[in-house]
Amino acid sequence: MxxxxxxxxxxxxxxxxxxxxxxxxxxxxxxxxxxxxxxxxxxxxxxxxxxxxxxxxxxxxxxxxxxxxxxxxxxxxxxxxxxxxxxxxxxxxxxxxxxxxxxxxxxxxxxxxxxxxxxxxxxxxxxxxxxxxxxxxxxxxxxxxxxxxxxxxxxxxxxxxxxxGRFDKFDPNHSHMIPAVIRKIDEAKKNNLEEIDIWGDGEARREFxxxxxxxxxxxxxxxxxxxxxxxxxxGLGTDYTINEYYQAVANVVGYSGKFIHDLSKPIGMKQKLIDDEKLKEFGWAYKTELEVGIQKTYEFYLREYSND
Known part of the structure; x- marks a missing residue:
């Protein structure tokens, strides 16, 4: 076609x-x-x-x-x-x-x-x-x-x-959560920062x-x-907390500092998980697990955006 x-x-x-x-x-x-x-x-x-x-x-x-x-x-x-x-x-x-x-x-x-x-x-x-x-x-x-x-x-x-994923935006003013967190944690590691702030309590759940x-x-x-x-x-039909995403990115980047929560900031919806019943009936399922996807996205970020 x-x-x-x-x-x-x-x-x-x-x-x-x-x-x-x-x-x-x-x-x-x-x-x-x-x-x-x-x-x-x-x-x-x-x-x-x-x-x-x-x-x-x-x-x-x-x-x-x-x-x-x-x-x-x-x-x-x-x-x-x-x-x-x-x-x-x-x-x-x-x-x-x-x-x-x-x-x-x-x-x-x-x-x-x-x-x-x-x-x-x-x-x-x-x-x-x-x-x-x-x-x-x-x-x-x-x-x-x-x-x-x-x-x-x-x-x-x-x-x-x-x-x-790859080709994502990593500009802190325009990016979605995972690319923003990748950049934030990578920069924190490079600058030897001991702590990173998370908006809200980090318990809101998201599906990426x-x-x-x-x-x-x-x-x-x-x-x-x-x-x-x-x-x-x-989608995946499964979700994680914001805290879990931060930890998964930290694992991939190799950052060992601690996270602090800024409770004054907005968090959006508490949960946003799609129902995948019709998707299963349609006969399709995702392939890429979270840390594998984050690893590939981090490698793309290092190639395209990092100053190294």
């Missing part, structure tokens, strides 16, 4: 393109300069010209708690516009298949874990990333609406858990999957797209 991939320069996009080398599909992977997803006319023109058989929408403005809290307008407006523009253009130009990448942050903040796919819009969102979550809910629902109006349109959504596993899943989904559920969680 000819597949248009948005967000090709992001962590997920780069992992998809790397795994794509093992497959026969042709990928269109325009940069944001070549295809501005915020410009609806440009998106329509691009899809009309290239006529892809499928679109994988992996583009987005992403970041951790700090970035979401500092820039809620950008996280809501840009992500929502990108989703609406690419989905409506694909539908208008008769693209038969669309794989939308959403996020587990669109599940209600007080929902019982594990979080099942039917919980969308069943409760209040987590305030620290509400703008991003609203945008993800919108594109997820739009896929459903397009399919409801036209059954021949296979427009479906996957809901990955938190991700980390190695991004290459998600890329592998996407090709499994492409091959089995007709039988894939409308909305599907993709």
């Amino acid at each position: 000819k597949i248009l991939l948005t967000g090709a320069n992001g962590m997920v996009g780069k992992n998809i393109l790397e795994v794509a080398l093992k497959h026969e599909h042709e990928f269109l992977s325009p940069s944001s300069a070549e295809l501005n997803l915020l410009d609806g006319n440009a998106v329509n023109q691009y899809i009309n010209t290239h006529k892809p058989d499928m679109v994988i929408h992996a583009a987005g403005i992403v970041g951790g708690i700090q970035a979401n809290m500092a820039h809620p307008v950008k996280f809501l407006v840009n992500n929502m516009l990108m989703g609406i523009n690419i989905l409506t253009a694909s539908n208008d130009c008769d693209v038969p298949k669309f794989l939308n990448l959403s996020s587990s942050c669109m599940y209600p903040r007080d929902a019982l874990n594990p979080l099942s796919e039917d919980l969308i819009l069943k409760g209040e969102l987590e305030p620290t990333n509400e703008g991003y979550a609203l945008a993800k809910v919108t594109s997820t629902r739009l896929c459903e609406y397009i399919r409801k109006e036209n059954a021949s349109r296979l427009y479906k959504t996957i809901v990955p858990c938190n991700l980390y 999957m190695y991004a290459e596993d998600l890329a592998e899943f996407i090709f499994y989904a492409i091959d089995n797209f007709e039988k894939m559920p409308q909305n599907l969680n993709v």
